[in-house]
Amino acid sequence: MGSLPLPSSDPSLSSKQILIDPNDLLNLFKSQRKYLNFFFQNLDLSQTLAFTQTLLNTKGTIFFSGVGKSGFVARKISQTLVSLGIRSGFLSPIDALHGDIGILSHSDVLVLFSKSGNTEELSRLVPCAKAKGAFLISVTSTEANRLMDLCDLNVHLPLERELCPFDLAPVTSTAIQMVFGDTVAVAMMGARNLTKDEYAANHPAGRIGKSLIFKVKDVMKKQEELPVCHEGDLIMDQLVELTSKGCGCLLVTDDQFHLMGTFTDGDLRRTLKASGEGIFKLTVGAMCNRNPRTIGPDAMAVEAMQKMESPPSPVQFLPVVDGPNILIGIVTLHGLVSVGL
DSSP: OOOOOOOOOOHHHHTSOOOOOHHHHHHHHHHHHHHHHHHHHHOOHHHHHHHHHHHHTOSSOEEEEESTHHHHHHHHHHHHHHHTTOOEEEOOHHHHTTTGGGGOOTTOEEEEEOSSSOOHHHHHHHHHHHHTTOEEEEEESSSSOHHHHHSSEEEEOOOOOOSSTTSOSOSSHHHHHHHHHHHHHHHHHHHTTOOHHHHHHTOSSSHHHHHHHOBHHHHOBOGGGSOEEETTSBGGGGHHHHHHSSSSEEEEEOTTOBEEEEEEHHHHHHHHHHHGGGGGGOBHHHHSBSSOOOBOTTSBHHHHHHHHHOSSOOOSEEEEEETTTEEEEEEEHHHHHHTTO
């Protein structure tokens, strides 16, 4: 293996603060942009199209493989496809040769990411994958390499050089691999006419999924949780109802549960300040807001949040009405935040 010089053990070096020149940092970003532009300007569209069409029309599973940093990129692109509802997986080239290759079939595609195209582990995997009947694609960045000669299709990702001052650390090559893979994934997303609902179904726990899945009826309070009163009720008689349900308001209804208005804890403070002791004789109906913002049960929960935050001033809740203004629930800002929106 040879000998490597030992790192410096000078204790004075570890006590000094290390600084970087802002201009040096800016120049690095400019250089990386230049190298990425080289990739965009020289990418072979015909190869990319053939690659994308092959993945789109795969009858089986699209497997990705790679070693080191290219392996991380391959795994990430596979996960992106899975999130779009496309059957995909990562196949470790080491584990594949110890049994995992059993998952490959003749209807599958295996995509091999390698900057040099001469990665020993991938070269050993190729004949075994071919024996399983899989279609092999190499994605490399050198003009002539072993993998492109062994695989059924090769995509060349043009690389001017690595940003690393030694042109060794794979910091530009992995960036273009990621850009290439994710752009192809979005192209497949469009070609398959993936809808927002289909996308959300694959992300039920994240904010993306929740904003596309949850409806108002899924997050609203209802029945005994509602702070309900009638127009003729005295304000002071409804203080417990106003404060005990955690909504910050009263929902004023008639006997048929039609929504007549709302009365908030802010309305209480303003009424008390304006009326003083006269508040003891005032009814909720006399002081309530007769034109509150409302929302329907089938509206998206994220729409409720947007409606709460809309001008002229934000509110903390929305009564949920159905049919001819029948009160069926209430959705609160706190409730929406609690479910992750």
